[in-house]
Amino acid sequence: MKLQHLDKKRLILIDLDGTALKANGEEIHQKTKEVLIKAREDGHHVCIITGRPHRASIRFYKELGLTTLLTNFDGAHIHDPLKRRFKRIVLPISEDIVQGIIHNPIIKDACQNILIENYNKAVVSKKDEFIEKFFHLDDVEDDDYFISNVYEAWEGPSTNVVLFLKDDKQKDEIFRQLEKFKNSIKIQSGNVYGNMSQEAVSMITLTNKIVNKGFVSDILAQYYNTDIRDVIAFGDQMNDYEMIKRVGYGVAMQNGSDDLKSVAAGITQLSNDEGGLGYYLEALLEGKEV
Template identity: 30%
Template structure:
């Protein structure tokens, strides 16, 4: 048996529309692990917002968060980890011109770092409100450089804000737009994407590219799908993401598309 590295995007891929791992997907992923393959999570989510899924699957492998900016072993002090950041001054600069730009809420995140300037819990499910003073994003609390900034913006000004941020900070960060209904922009360290995380995993496990099967559905999965030996786009992915992939699942994330693919092409093939 050739050992495969399975790289999982979470939202729209491993998770269904209710942000859950279905019993079938969980069973298949655990069967894949038991068959000797390596199952990993490579997500745009923070370590904090992905940990429950990592634990639910019973993983012990490294996890990649913030679209490739952080790679680490949860629950472990392993030295084999990395964190790519950008200057915290960028956060403070954007914070100062927040209302001028049309930004409603800002969060600065990194490994073990979650600060937000929003104290309104009803603002958005994507922005947990700061419940304690030490969780508020300000100059005093922001003591380390972040790996990501997420911003809830005025939906009618999204394109304009993106352009302005790109113009101002282009040499330091990449500005990307989240998929889905929420008008969220994300700033990541320049030239960092999920491919960086995948390279970290291949080096850690000493596994060749051609033995990677990567699953994704969004713009932030493109580099990962291209880098993998087999890039699998979900049926629910937009057509241009599907065009980048080698294969498209026959059903979507609400009908266990990922699990069905692994069953037919990995488990039954053995």
């Protein structure tokens, strides 16, 4: 893959886990950081599009010195965390649907724990260190996080519902029950965020049906007056699929999903731990064949 028209200022979309971040989920590879900062300083727009909530992405946004829009929950929350000149877009699951799902007797019986989030609050039924770490529930003080009975405590719509199952064998039956809500929700199972450090945890993540990174790519391209064919995007997992397909230069990480690689225009030569995004983007912006 080779970039055309090197004089154009690009919109560069980056996923976090498994892409810009190293496998520990806690740091950006130094090369990736340097190249993204240089791209920003050269006049390109760099935007984070992540499945993470605001609280778990804002420190990387600040570390890169970004002033652009930030997208969380794979597109369910689009906002301007710095200047606040963009009216926040939140695309949730309605309260009626949330209540219908968690009170479904089969789903209720199959779950050992439930996490429900909106863009600035989270409630989990039972304290669990893995859930707190994986979903970064304690990362930002101005987000509300409660441990409480979700059947009684949750009110309002939700950008994210996560069902933690007692037994992986129950998953098929849960999918059958969730079919009743198919017009409202999108179902993602397994490692949607790129780093699953505890494989024994069986979880199902639910978001608004229309939410995906592909339509966010269109919104951001419009906002920054960029032809979608000139947009560069990096991702590693299937929640990046629509974004990688939609943009002109969709790049899959070397450590990423084979299904994602099959639709990508390019694949990094190095993994996220090796600064694959940084080295690839640097060569691309220099007009080299990669």
